[in-house]
Structures are given as structure tokens and as C-alpha cells.
Amino acid sequence: MWEYTDKVREFFLNPRNVGEIQDADAVGEVGSLACGDALKLYLKVDAQDRIVDATFQTFGCASAIASSSALTELIKGKTVDEALKITNKDIANYLGGLPKEKMHCSVMGQQALEAAVRNLRGQAAPTPELEGELVCHCFGVTDALIRKAILENNLRTVEEITNFTKAGGGCGDCVPHLESILASVAGEALKPLAPVRPATKKLTNLQRMQLVTKVIDEEIRPSLQKDRGDIELVDIEGTIVIVALRGACSSCPSSQLTLKEFVETRLRELVEPEITVREAQ
Amino acid sequence: MMRTVYLDNNATTKVAPEVLEEMFPYFGELYGNPSSMHSFGGQVGRRISEARERAAQLLGCEPTEIVFTASGTEADNTAIRSALESQPDKRHIVTTRVEHPAVLNLTQHLAGKGYEATFLGVDEQGRLDLDELRASLRRDTALVSIMYANNETGVVFPLEEIAQIVKERGILLHTDAVQAVGKIPFSLEDLPVDFLALSGHKLHAPKGIGALYVRRRTPFRPFVIGGHQERGRRAGTENTAAIIGLGKAMELAAASIHEENTRVAALRDRLESSLLAAIPESIRNGDAACRLPNTTSIAFKYVEGEAILLLLDQLGICASSGSACTSGSLEPSHVLRAMGVPFTYAHGSIRFSLSRYTTDEDIDLVEREMPGVIAKLRAISPFSSEGEKGA
Numbered sequence: 001m002w003e004y005t006d007k008v009r010e011f012f013l014n015p016r017n018v019g020e021i022q023d024a025d026a027v028g029e030v031g032s033l034a035c036g037d038a039l040k041l042y043l044k045v046d047a048q049d050r051i052v053d054a055t056f057q058t059f060g061c062a063s064a065i066a067s068s069s070a071l072t073e074l075i076k077g078k079t080v081d082e083a084l085k086i087t088n089k090d091i092a093n094y095l096g097g098l099p100k101e102k103m104h105c106s107v108m109g110q111q112a113l114e115a116a117v118r119n120l121r122g123q124a125a126p127t128p129e130l131e132g133e134l135v136c137h138c139f140g141v142t143d144a145l146i147r148k149a150i151l152e153n154n155l156r157t158v159e160e161i162t163n164f165t166k167a168g169g170g171c172g173d174c175v176p177h178l179e180s181i182l183a184s185v186a187g188e189a190l191k192p193l194a195p196v197r198p199a200t201k202k203l204t205n206l207q208r209m210q211l212v213t214k215v216i217d218e219e220i221r222p223s224l225q226k227d228r229g230d231i232e233l234v235d236i237e238g239t240i241v242i243v244a245l246r247g248a249c250s251s252c253p254s255s256q257l258t259l260k261e262f263v264e265t266r267l268r269e270l271v272e273p274e275i276t277v278r279e280a281q
Numbered sequence: 282m283m284r285t286v287y288l289d290n291n292a293t294t295k296v297a298p299e300v301l302e303e304m305f306p307y308f309g310e311l312y313g314n315p316s317s318m319h320s321f322g323g324q325v326g327r328r329i330s331e332a333r334e335r336a337a338q339l340l341g342c343e344p345t346e347i348v349f350t351a352s353g354t355e356a357d358n359t360a361i362r363s364a365l366e367s368q369p370d371k372r373h374i375v376t377t378r379v380e381h382p383a384v385l386n387l388t389q390h391l392a393g394k395g396y397e398a399t400f401l402g403v404d405e406q407g408r409l410d411l412d413e414l415r416a417s418l419r420r421d422t423a424l425v426s427i428m429y430a431n432n433e434t435g436v437v438f439p440l441e442e443i444a445q446i447v448k449e450r451g452i453l454l455h456t457d458a459v460q461a462v463g464k465i466p467f468s469l470e471d472l473p474v475d476f477l478a479l480s481g482h483k484l485h486a487p488k489g490i491g492a493l494y495v496r497r498r499t500p501f502r503p504f505v506i507g508g509h510q511e512r513g514r515r516a517g518t519e520n521t522a523a524i525i526g527l528g529k530a531m532e533l534a535a536a537s538i539h540e541e542n543t544r545v546a547a548l549r550d551r552l553e554s555s556l557l558a559a560i561p562e563s564i565r566n567g568d569a570a571c572r573l574p575n576t577t578s579i580a581f582k583y584v585e586g587e588a589i590l591l592l593l594d595q596l597g598i599c600a601s602s603g604s605a606c607t608s609g610s611l612e613p614s615h616v617l618r619a620m621g622v623p624f625t626y627a628h629g630s631i632r633f634s635l636s637r638y639t640t641d642e643d644i645d646l647v648e649r650e651m652p653g654v655i656a657k658l659r660a661i662s663p664f665s666s667e668g669e670k671g672a
Contacts, residue, residue, distance in 0.1 A: 002587075012591065018661050033664055034624040036585065036604070036613070040663035057663035061587035061604075065661060138612075170612055 004062060005096035011066035016073055017055045028116025030108055035139055035166070037064045037105065041071070041112040045120060049080050056112075063095075063102040070094045071109035080117055086110065087152050088164070103164045107149060135177050138170025143181055150185045158182065176248065179227045180258060187223060187262030203272055209236055211271045216243075219270070220263055231263065234280040241267060244280040255279075283597040286643045290483075291432050291460060291576060291634035292601055297485040297533055300526045304487070307522035315519055316510065325521050332528025339531040340477070340494060341468030348493045348514045349524050353459040353480030354383040356493035357426075359504040359515070360455040360476035361387055364424035365396065367500035368453075371423035377401045377409065378619040379433075383478075384426050384457050385615070401427075406568035407436040407620050415446055424453045429461035429477075433603055433616040433632060434567030435576025437465060444473045453499070459483055459491075463534030464541055464573050475499045481523065485636070486530035490523035537637050545635050546574035552633060552644045553577040559652045562666060566603075566622055566630060575635040578603070580626035583665060584658040589631055592654045598647055603630040 004012075021042040031038030037060030044053035054072040058065045070091050075083040088106035092098045098106060118124070132144030149155060149164045158178045162168040168175050203211070216233050224231055230246035243263065245255050256279075264277040287295065313322035315329050333344040340347075350356045361374070361384070376388050378400045392398040399417045403409055409427070418425070425447045430437045440456060447454045455476035461467070463484035469477065474496070481490035495501055495514070507516030556579055557563050566578035581589065586604025593600055603614035604627070612618065613627035622630070633647070659665065 009591075012588070013595065015661060029663070033583070033628070036624070036628045038663055057661060059583060059662040059664055060585050062591045064585070065588060 002063070002099050002102070004066075004099070007094075007096045008063055008066045008098065011069045011095060012062040015065055015069040017069060017076075018057070019055050020057065021053060021055050026116045026120035028112045028114070028119055030111045030115055031060070033059060036060065037108060039064070039068050039108050039112045041068070041116045043075075043116050043120065045080060051075050051078055051080065051083055060105065060108075061102070063098050064105040064108065066095055067091050067098070067105040067109045068112070071113060075113065080120065083113060084117060086113065088149070089153060100160070100163045103153070104166045107145075107164055111145070135181070136165075136167035136170070136174045139166040141165050141167035146178065146181055147185055150182065155182070179248070180229075180255075183223060183227045183229070184257055184262050187258075187266065205236075208239075208272065212236060212241055212267060212275075215267060215270045216263075220266055223262075224258070229258075232280075239272060239274040239276060241275055241277050242280050243277060286596075286598045286646055288633040288635060288639065288643065288647065289599045289601050290636040290639075291435075291632065293482045293488065294485045294636055295638055296482075296487050296526070297530060299533060300486055300529045303529045304522040304526040307525055311521075315521060316508075328525050328528075329519060329521060332524050335528040335532040336492060339462070339535045340479075341470045341472075342494055343497065345512070346469075346494055346497055348495060348511050349519065349527070350491040350493055350515055351489055351517075351520065353381075353457070353478050353483070353491040355504070356478035356480075356491045357381075357383040357455070357457050358387055359493050360478060360495075361391075361424060361426055362504055363495075363500075363502045364453045364455065364476070365391070366502040368423045371421045373397045373399070373419050373422045375399045375401065375414070375417050375422055375425045375427075377403065377427055377438075379403055379407065379431055379616045380426070380428050381432055381457055381459065383459075384428070388426070403436075403619050405621050407431060407434045407566070407616070408568050408571075409438055409443075411439070411442060411446060414443065418447070418450050418452060422450075422452050424455060426455040426457070429456045429458040430465065430573050431567070431616060432460050433614055434578045434620075435460070435573035435634075436567045437461065437571045437573060439571070440467075440474070441472060448473050460573060460576075463531070463538060464575055466538050466542070469494060469496075481527040481530060484530050484534050486527040487523050490520055490527045492527065540637055542574045545637060545639060548639055548641070548644050549575055549577055549633075549635050552635075552647060553579065555648045556651055559648070560655050563655075564626060566617060566620065566626075575639075576632065577634075578630055578632045580622060581629040581631070581655050582626055583662045584629045584655060586629055586631060588658050589629065589654060592657065593650070596646070596650050596654075598650065601632045601634075603632065604628045 021044055024042040025045045026043040028041040040057045042055045043051055046052050054076050056068040056072050058068040074086055074094055088110045091106040091109045132142040135141055135143050135146060146161060146165055146167055153164055155161055158168055158175055161178050168178050213233060216231060221231055228248040232244045232246055234244055235242040259277055259279055267275045311325055313325045315322055315326035333347050336347050337344040374388055374396055376384055388398050401409055401413055427438055427443055429440055444454055453475045456474050458477045459480040462479040477494040479492050482488040503514050505516045510516055510519055562582040564580050566580055586602030590602050603617045617627040617630055
């Protein structure tokens with residue numbers, strides 16, 4: 001049995017703001033019957049862009065219903081811009097927390113709000129193309145949503161990604177892809193190291209070689225190895241660093257992303273801004 | 282305190298008061314070791330022999346063919362591993378997609394260790410295709426392991442026909458009969474399986490006790506190795522109280538199996554037909570013609586199982602669900618998926634499983650409350666028969 005907080009139970013048994021708004025200014029829909037949960041959010045917005053009423057309809061488990069209801073309570077009375085600042089964490093916190101396997105219910109609430117605001121602004125409904133690449137085909141989760149969930153909730157494992165977004169919870173085929181997204185987000189979010197060289201002086205070839213080797217060995221490789229990948233320094237020609245990705249990286253569909261967004265970014269940051277990374281042919 | 286209406290007997294059952302009474306002394310003053318040479322231990326040994334006889338009586342076998350284990354899962358593990366170990370040249374296992382995890386996950390585990398496994402499918406009613414079984418058998422098939430009755434839907438497989446097909450080919454046959462024993466009458470005299478697993482807590486004995494039937498002259502390799510207990514077939518000092526309790530429970534089951542198939546079956550039928558009639562867009566999962574007398578699985582469209590269970594819980598009603606959310610996984614049960622139950626229904630599937638302790642009043646209460654529970658959740662749901670979306 002799930003350990004739900006009293007507030008989750010209360011918001012499930014006596015949900016606030018259930019139903020439709022016939023003359024709603026905006027409607028946001030996420031999920032489907034097939035996925036096992038779905039949420040339809042209705043908003044009434046006044047001339048000052050303030051949400052004067054919000055209601056919901058939810059198909060799903062107790063925590064999905066409670067999260068939806070909590071969302072409507074959180075956004076009522078706020079301006080649209082204020083409401084958009086609400087994260088899935090705020091929804092979970094409002095309920096006194098959710099079991100970790102149920103965090104995706106709070107993410108669903110936030111997604112529905114975004115969809116409703118897009119609807120309000122006359123923008124197209126979110127499609128996978130708009131939101132990025134479709135990663136989890138079982139539950140229709142895109143890389144954009146996964147990255148957002150990782151950053152906002154400080155996720156560190158694939159299991160956590162599944163708990164928050166459902167991605168990877170079906171057939172499991174996308175698990176390697178999730179690992180590479182995790183690695184690249186981790187790379188972007190790394191705290192800058194203490195400067196390893198004086199920023200002004202131009203590097204000699206020898207200094208550059210030593211620094212590149214050091215950053216790859218101490219910084220980049222350990223990070224890739226966490227996801228069963230690896231990197232080999234092949235050559236350095238001027239400011240062009242030639243590397244080969246090995247292990248899980250070599251067959252990973254996101255390897256180009258890893259190369260540019262992680263390896264190159266780190267080297268530019270820590271060695272020289274002029275550095276370009278190329279993959280060995 | 283609110284009355285509990287317990288309709289989750291396929292998950293576990295109440296220990297029969299008669300069982301508890303027979304067990305008590307063996308937690309207390311009668312603590313002897315049945316293997317001891319003194320009569321203080323020996324008197325316990327005699328009660329274990331009696332339990333073995335009672336078990337054999339219900340199953341229609343010899344007492345020496347019964348091995349007590351710590352669970353149904355251990356009995357399944359013992360049978361499957363023994364069959365493989367005794368035939369090292371045979372590397373193929375046949376089972377079904379709807380087995381209990383005790384068999385399914387073990388087979389998947391073995392498939393990752395150099396064995397080959399065939400998982401037989403089922404039709405939309407949860408039935409096996411016996412021609413598919415025939416076609417799956419190979420010269421190197423070591424074992425066929427097929428459950429007797431399904432825990433989620435109650436569908437009973439035609440084990441006599443299955444045994445005929447498998448034994449004709451000289452292949453070992455194991456059946457996980459955890460849900461069948463005590464609920465449907467059968468005798469191992471007429472049912473030529475080589476192994477059969479059962480679990481105490483599904484038939485009003487306590488948890489932590491099971492048994493494996495091993496047909497005489499079947500090659501056997503013990504799973505738990507150590508002392509000489511259970512004639513060298515399962516080492517470890519006997520769980521004396523639980524074994525004695527299981528013996529009593531099996532004696533009681535023999536006496537109540539008629540009631541199970543008449544009164545309990547009638548209550549189940551009443552519950553099922555009244556819910557299907559009272560609640561629109563509900564369907565039964567599984568073949569009604571060949572089913573355990575105590576089980577019904579009903580799917581309610583547009584609502585989710587965990588939410589139903591929590592509302593029932595508020596009313597003191599215990600049931601279970603094949604929905605994704607209850608298990609912590611994100612997909613509905615493997616049994617409902619194997620049957621191809623549409624996701625729109627599978628997420629809202631509820632299993633009620635009765636026992637001989639279920640009363641008319643219990644069923645009255647569920648009949649009274651269930652339509653309101655479903656209506657409450659459907660009122661929250663964005664989906665309905667008018668304007669179905671996203672299905």
C-alpha cells in the first residue's frame with residue numbers, strides 16, 4: 001500500500017475544483033487512457049491576465065487526482081506568469097510530498113498548466129516536434145520534458161527519471177537514451193572548476209596538450225564512464241582536439257550531442273575558448 | 282471499528298481458527314525437534330507425519346511424495362531447478378506468459394543463464410492454445426511448467442489434457458497449483474504431473490509454509506542442501522507448527538471443497554452479474570466457463586484501479602487491482618496484457634476473490650457500494666462514453 005500523506009488522501013477523497021468550465025478561456029490536456037493517467041485543466045482568466053477560476057478532470061490514481069486538485073488551488077488568484085513559475089515540486093510540496101514512484105503525477109499537473117497557457121495564448125498544442133525529440137515511445141515523453149525534470153528536481157538516476165516522467169517505465173528500450181541525456185545534463189550543470197590556467201596568457205602547444213589530457217582524464221572520462229561510455233584522445237592539431245568515443249558512447253544516438261555539448265563545452269571552459277572538438281574518422 | 286469485508290483471498294487468506302488451535306502447542310511447550318531420538322521430539326515428528334498424510338489425502342498421492350517447503354515460491358523454484366539439474370543435456374523450458382512471478386521471473390532468469398525458454402500466449406479469454414503447446418515441445422525440452430489456475434483472473438487451464446500432451450513426449454511437467462489446491466477438486470492419481478507446488482497461506486494455513494509434490498521415481502535434486510530433513514529433499518529444521526497447521530488446513534479444505542464450489546461460487550456469480558448489470562461499461566476479464574469458483578476480475582472503463590481500491594478501502598472492502606499504479610510499475614498486469622485486455626479497461630481492473638468465510642452480507646455491501654465508487658471516479662474523469670478521447 002502506498003504511503004500517502006493525509007493531505008494527499010484528503011485531496012483524493014474530497015477533491016477541490018472538480019469539473020468543467022463551460023466558457024473556459026483555456027483548456028490544457030495531457031496524458032491518455034492508454035497511458036493510465038490523464039488530466040484536463042480548465043482556466044478562466046480575466047483582463048489583467050489573472051486566473052480567476054481553475055477546474056480539472058483527471059483519470060488516474062489517488063495521487064494523480066490529488067495533484068490535479070492541488071494544482072488548481074495553487075494557481076487560482078495568480079497571474080498567468082506567476083502560475084507558470086509553479087514547478088512540479090511545488091505541487092508535491094503542497095501535498096506534503098508524494099511517494100517517489102508517484103512524482104510523475106505532479107509533473108503531469110505542471111504539463112497541463114503549460115498546455116493550458118499555450119492554449120490561452122493561441123499557440124498550437126504541444127507536439128513532440130515542438131517539445132523536442134520523442135524518447136520514450138511507450139508513454140510519449142520527449143527529451144525536452146526529461147531535461148526539464150532532471151534540472152528542476154536534480155535527478156541522478158534513470159529510475160528517478162522514470163518516477164518523475166514515466167519515461168523508461170514501459171518496454172525499457174529507451175533506458176540507454178535516458179542514460180545519455182542524464183550524462184549530458186550532468187555535464188552542463190557541472191560547477192566550473194577552479195581555473196587551471198591564467199586566463200590571459202596564450203597557451204603553448206605543450207601546455208595545451210597537457211591541459212587537454214588532464215581535463216579529459218580527470219573530468220570528462222569519469223563522467224562518461226558512469227554511463228558505461230569512454231573517450232580516447234586521438235590527436236591535437238592547434239586548437240582542434242580529435243577524440244574517439246568508446247564503450248556505450250560509441251553506439252549512443254546522442255553521441256554527437258555529448259561531443260559538442262559536453263566534451264567541447266568543458267574543454268573551452270577549462271582550457272581555451274578557441275577549442276573545437278572533432279570525432280576521429 | 283468498521284467491519285472488514287475481505288475479498289482478497291487470492292492474495293492471502295485468514296488462518297482458520299481450527300488451524301491456529303492445532304498450531305499453538307508447537308510454539309510453546311511442544312518445542313521438540315522432530316529429528317531427535319527422544320520421545321519429546323518424536324511426538325512432534327508423529328504430528329508432522331500426520332500432516333503429510335492429510336496433505337496426501339487432499340492431493341490423492343502418497344505421503345512420501347510430499348516435500349514441505351517455506352513457500353509456494355520455494356516449491357516452484359525447487360521443481361524447476363531440479364528438473365534442469367537432473368537433465369543437464371536438456372536446455373529448453375516451456376511455460377506461459379501468465380504465470381505467477383515465482384515461475385515467470387525464475388524462467389526469465391534462467392533464460393539469461395544459457396537456457397532457452399518458450400512463453401506460451403493466451404487468447405483474450407485467458408485460454409491456452411494446446412496446439413501451440415504441442416508445437417513448442419522439442420527433443421531438448423527439459424520441463425513444461427504451467428499453472429493450474431491463474432491468480433488474477435481465476436482461469437483454470439486444462440491440466441489433464443496438458444499432462445497427456447507433455448507426458449506422451451516423456452517430458453517432465455510441473456504445475457504451480459497455488460491457487461487451485463482446495464478450490465477445485467482433483468486427484469494426482471488421475472493427473473500425471475511430475476511436480477505440483479502449493480502454498481499454505483492461500484488455503485487458510487499460515488504464511489511461510491508450502492509444499493512440493495514430487496511423483497515417485499521422478500529424478501530429484503534438492504534445492505536447499507544441508508541436513509537430512511524431508512528425506513534429504515529439503516534441508517533445514519522443520520517449521521513444525523506451520524507444517525502441522527498446513528496439514529489441518531488441507532484436511533479442512535477437503536471437507537469444504539464442495540461448499541467452495543456451490544455456496545462460494547454462487548456468491549461470486551451473484552456479485553459479478555450484479556456489478557456488470559449495475560455499472561455501465563464494465564466487462565469481465567477471463568473465461569467464465571472454466572474458472573476458479575471464488576474469483577472474478579472485472580474491468581471498469583474510464584477509471585483507474587488504485588483510486589477504486591482506495592475508495593473501497595474507506596468502506597472497509599479489501600480487493601486488488603491489475604492496474605499499473607497499484608504495483609509501482611507503470612504498466613497494467615502482465616496477465617491482462619497477455620490477454621490483450623484493452624488498456625482503457627486494464628487500468629480499471631479489480632479482482633474480488635472470495636473464501637468460505639465470505640458471507641451474503643459481505644456481497645450485499647459490495648453490491649450496494651460499488652456503483653457509487655465507480656460513479657464518483659467517473660465524475661472526476663475527463664473520459665466518458667460520450668466524447669471518448671485519447672483511447
